[in-house]
Amino acid sequence: MFDLLMLALLGAAIFGAIGYVHACERLISRPDRSDERSA
Amino acid sequence: MTTQGWAQLAIFGLLTTAMVRPLGGYIERCLGGRSTMARLGVPIENAFYRLAGVNPAQEQGWTEYAIALLIFNLVGIVALYAVQRLQSYLPLNPQNLGAVAPDLALNTAVSFATNTSWQSYAGETTLGYLVQMAGITVQSFLSAASGIAVAITLVRGFARRSATTIGNFWVDMTRITLYVLLPVCIIAALFLIWQGVPQTVHPYVTATTLEGQSQSIALGPVASQEAIKLLSGDGGGFFNANSAHPFENPTPLSGLLEMLLIFLIGVALTGTFGRMVGDRRQGWALYAAMAVMFLIGAVTVYRAEAVGNPAYLPAIDQSAGPRQAGGNMEGKEVRFGIAQSALFATVSTASSDGAVDSMHDSFMPLSGLVLMANMMLDEVIFGGPGSGLFGILLFAIVAVFIAGLMVGRTPEYLGNKIEANEVKMAMLALLIVPAFILGLPAIAAVLPAGLAGLNNAGPHGFSEILYAYTSGAATNGSAFAGLNASSTFYNLTLALAMFAGRFLVVVPVLCISGTLIAKGRVQPAVGAMPTHGPLFVALLVGTVAIVGGLMFFPALALGPVAEQLAMRAGLTY
Numbered sequence: 173m174f175d176l177l178m179l180a181l182l183g184a185a186i187f188g189a190i191g192y193v194h195a196c197e198r199l200i201s202r203p204d205r206s207d208e209r210s211a
Numbered sequence: 212m213t214t215q216g217w218a219q220l221a222i223f224g225l226l227t228t229a230m231v232r233p234l235g236g237y238i239e240r241c242l243g244g245r246s247t248m249a250r251l252g253v254p255i256e257n258a259f260y261r262l263a264g265v266n267p268a269q270e271q272g273w274t275e276y277a278i279a280l281l282i283f284n285l286v287g288i289v290a291l292y293a294v295q296r297l298q299s300y301l302p303l304n305p306q307n308l309g310a311v312a313p314d315l316a317l318n319t320a321v322s323f324a325t326n327t328s329w330q331s332y333a334g335e336t337t338l339g340y341l342v343q344m345a346g347i348t349v350q351s352f353l354s355a356a357s358g359i360a361v362a363i364t365l366v367r368g369f370a371r372r373s374a375t376t377i378g379n380f381w382v383d384m385t386r387i388t389l390y391v392l393l394p395v396c397i398i399a400a401l402f403l404i405w406q407g408v409p410q411t412v413h414p415y416v417t418a419t420t421l422e423g424q425s426q427s428i429a430l431g432p433v434a435s436q437e438a439i440k441l442l443s444g445d446g447g448g449f450f451n452a453n454s455a456h457p458f459e460n461p462t463p464l465s466g467l468l469e470m471l472l473i474f475l476i477g478v479a480l481t482g483t484f485g486r487m488v489g490d491r492r493q494g495w496a497l498y499a500a501m502a503v504m505f506l507i508g509a510v511t512v513y514r515a516e517a518v519g520n521p522a523y524l525p526a527i528d529q530s531a532g533p534r535q536a537g538g539n540m541e542g543k544e545v546r547f548g549i550a551q552s553a554l555f556a557t558v559s560t561a562s563s564d565g566a567v568d569s570m571h572d573s574f575m576p577l578s579g580l581v582l583m584a585n586m587m588l589d590e591v592i593f594g595g596p597g598s599g600l601f602g603i604l605l606f607a608i609v610a611v612f613i614a615g616l617m618v619g620r621t622p623e624y625l626g627n628k629i630e631a632n633e634v635k636m637a638m639l640a641l642l643i644v645p646a647f648i649l650g651l652p653a654i655a656a657v658l659p660a661g662l663a664g665l666n667n668a669g670p671h672g673f674s675e676i677l678y679a680y681t682s683g684a685a686t687n688g689s690a691f692a693g694l695n696a697s698s699t700f701y702n703l704t705l706a707l708a709m710f711a712g713r714f715l716v717v718v719p720v721l722c723i724s725g726t727l728i729a730k731g732r733v734q735p736a737v738g739a740m741p742t743h744g745p746l747f748v749a750l751l752v753g754t755v756a757i758v759g760g761l762m763f764f765p766a767l768a769l770g771p772v773a774e775q776l777a778m779r780a781g782l783t784y
Contacts, residue, residue: 174313175296181317182289189281189714193274196639196722200632 216550235482270376273725304339305414325713326354328447328688355443358597368727444595446565477593492743542573563595565688660700671784674770683708
């Protein structure tokens with residue numbers, strides 16, 4: 173039972189890690205509006 | 212502090228410096244497929260690619276590279292978990308050791324796949340030979356190769372004029388493993404066997420002691436694991452006592468080799484960096500920054516241990532002399548003494564290795580502070596294979612950003628404009644580790660499950676908890692001892708710290724590689740701050756110290772700082 177839970181955790185980690193990659197990708201794709209804010 | 216001790220430090224420093232140029236060049240040639248070894252290995256390399264269905268000529272963008280790396284390492288976690296759980300059914304288990312408990316198996320699997328090697332188990336009573344060889348040792352190779360691959364992509368980001376790809380993960384992994392890690396490990400393993408380290412798959416030996424008692428002496432394929440344990444920055448010992456065990460580290464000479472192996476890749480990569488960016492002075496600047504921080508730490512630890520415990524003065528003579536090593540010898544092997552133990556501890560925590568030849572829990576509080584600070588500073592002092600280089604480059608990005616703000620110019624490093632995306636990702640990578648180093652001990656220090664593992668009260672007890680999570684999140688793996696971390700609570704929370712400290716950091720690093728490569732490198736602007744001189748070295752060291760101090764000083768004040776002050780007042784824990 174614990175083994176299945178562990179494997180489920182690891183499976184979730186794989187999906188989470190891929191999601192994290194895409195989150196970083198989205199973060200750098202945002203237009204930089206810092207100049208507008210400072211103006 | 213003795214002349215012999217200073218001589219050991221000087222010899223180690225000289226040998227380390229001498230490794231930069233030849234090994235840095237060798238790694239650069241291997242990755243480009245231009246070294247003799249790489250040319251000879253082409254048929255083997257191509258056989259691997261054909262077997263795996265990889266086209267070596269096709270490079271990947273940063274997201275593809277990151278996903279390949281993550282999935283490859285996560286599959287490694289599953290495989291290592293499985294072999295531990297199935298151990299009792301597998302061959303090469305002459306002691307008939309049973310299946311490893313699930314939470315411990317998960318902790319160990321995450322630990323070795325993340326290049327941490329935190330061990331909540333004693334190797335000789337928990338793992339059979341097959342798991343040690345096909346599980347632990349294999350992950351040591353692969354996790355080290357992954358770290359180097361990530362660092363190399365970041366260097367490509369700085370070095371390439373214009374591209375959209377950062378390299379091919381499978382090619383990088385194959386070349387690093389075949390041409391860098393394997394040859395060095397074969398030579399190192401043979402050297403260790405010569406020094407007395409066993410290499411056998413025979414069962415443990417039963418001996419009769421002088422008192423007539425029966426004693427089981429653990430053996431195994433130690434030398435082959437020892438070599439990659441040190442070179443990979445993994446540090447997980449075959450035996451529970453790690454490099455303090457005479458079968459892992461029999462002589463002072465093997466001790467010197469072990470320290471050199473720990474630093475070898477981290478040191479060499481500064482040379483590789485200089486060559487790849489086309490200006491070797493840039494590599495030497497990073498080396499100088501790392502060396503300054505290392506020297507400060509090593510001398511501080513050596514002095515604290517050589518002076519000994521002030522609470523015992525003047526009643527007990529702790530001076531070095533012909534009849535005693537002097538200083539604080541608690542938890543240290545007589546064959547290594549104060550100087551080598553202090554040096555080994557500093558090397559092990561400055562890098563991400565975590566091997567120990569003495570018990571860090573028995574060090575003076577001031578030494579404990581240095582060892583923890585080494586890990587908290589993201590292990591940028593040469594660091595683990597790859598993680599040291601990309602760690603210091605993250606700080607370099609922050610340093611040039613701060614310098615740019617101060618002088619009102621667009622930050623620039625090696626002809627690369629450092630803009631919002633690079634700074635965002637650098638800060639993300641630098642802040643993730645502290646979040647886990649500080650957050651998890653805060654939880655453990657108030658929960659009964661966390662406090663149950665303590666063997667010491669007061670600030671020393673807090674240091675034990677803080678050290679454990681620092682070691683985990685910084686992917687070091689050394690233990691302060693004193694803390695009984697073999698519980699479900701610590702196994703799972705430390706696994707979380709190790710997982711986050713590795714994978715949540717490498718993704719932003721790969722992202723920076725992608726953004727830098729997409730922008731391309733231009734001619735450095737006139738008036739841009741030179742990044743190969745003493746001013747940049749001072750700025751870099753200052754940035755590391757200030758960022759590290761701001762984040763960690765409050766926690767350190769509750770642990771080793773409070774203990775040091777209490778000790779001076781005659782109060783020990």
